Amino acid sequence: MSNNKYKILLVEDESNIRNLISTILEAAGYHTIAVGTCSLALSLFASHVPDLVILDLGLPDRDGMYFLQAVRKEHNTPIIVLSARSHEKDKVDALDAGANDYVTKPFGSEELLARVRTALRNSRMNSDTLPSHDGKFILRELVIHYDARRVFIGDTEIHLTQTEYNILAYLSMHAGKMMTYSAIIKAIWGQSDEGSIKKLQVNMANIRKKFGAKPGEENYIINELGVGYRLNIDQKN
Numbered sequence: 001m002s003n004n005k006y007k008i009l010l011v012e013d014e015s016n017i018r019n020l021i022s023t024i025l026e027a028a029g030y031h032t033i034a035v036g037t038c039s040l041a042l043s044l045f046a047s048h049v050p051d052l053v054i055l056d057l058g059l060p061d062r063d064g065m066y067f068l069q070a071v072r073k074e075h076n077t078p079i080i081v082l083s084a085r086s087h088e089k090d091k092v093d094a095l096d097a098g099a100n101d102y103v104t105k106p107f108g109s110e111e112l113l114a115r116v117r118t119a120l121r122n123s124r125m126n127s128d129t130l131p132s133h134d135g136k137f138i139l140r141e142l143v144i145h146y147d148a149r150r151v152f153i154g155d156t157e158i159h160l161t162q163t164e165y166n167i168l169a170y171l172s173m174h175a176g177k178m179m180t181y182s183a184i185i186k187a188i189w190g191q192s193d194e195g196s197i198k199k200l201q202v203n204m205a206n207i208r209k210k211f212g213a214k215p216g217e218e219n220y221i222i223n224e225l226g227v228g229y230r231l232n233i234d235q236k237n
Helices: 015-027 038-048 064-072 088-096 109-129 162-173 181-189 196-210
Strands: 007-011 031-035 052-055 079-083 101-104 136-139 142-145 150-153 156-158 221-224 228-231
Touching: 007 015, 007 038, 015 031, 015 109, 031 038, 038 052, 038 064, 052 064, 052 109, 064 079, 064 088, 079 088, 079 109, 088 101, 088 181, 101 109, 136 162, 142 162, 162 181, 162 196, 162 228, 181 196, 181 228, 196 221
Parallel strands: 007 031, 007 052, 052 079, 079 101
Antiparallel strands: 136 142, 142 150, 150 156, 221 228
């Protein structure tokens, strides 16, 4: 599928960075609309309906979080936050507000393009990866039978506990999106307590072990320490 059909709204107030990212995206075959303020971004989002947004948070008129929250009220358009704010709390706040991904400046052009491809693939694969009419989720060798609550990798059934299954099913409903610890905990346990993150980490370690994941390998589940987990929809394990 050609990239040429994809329209990206780039919201970045620093002209040198805006020009650099525009050049990177255009060279990769994307059509880019670049703006430097939140108000103009909201206006152009409404008129151009982009396939994806790359959003800086430090904008001159309003914080980028305002744009993110405004768009999320009505649209599921993939939004990648690109920010110099590298603190875990900034990442978690943006992801909890609905960002699909968070890239910290300075960034590599290949990394940015990879994140763009992943976000677009996630968006266009929703009909394939979200539960189908027969209650199945399929991602490469991984198959989840929602009705039977059974999980297979290839021909091998993976025996998960009830909690482990619930976590995997939740991640599969949001395949490709980084889900924060707090979002997962709220969905699985309904509330957070002092031991919630540890409890989540133990369950995730068990799932990855049962999947045959080796430390340091991405496999099906990606973990960003201090932030959350993502079900990896990229083609490589």
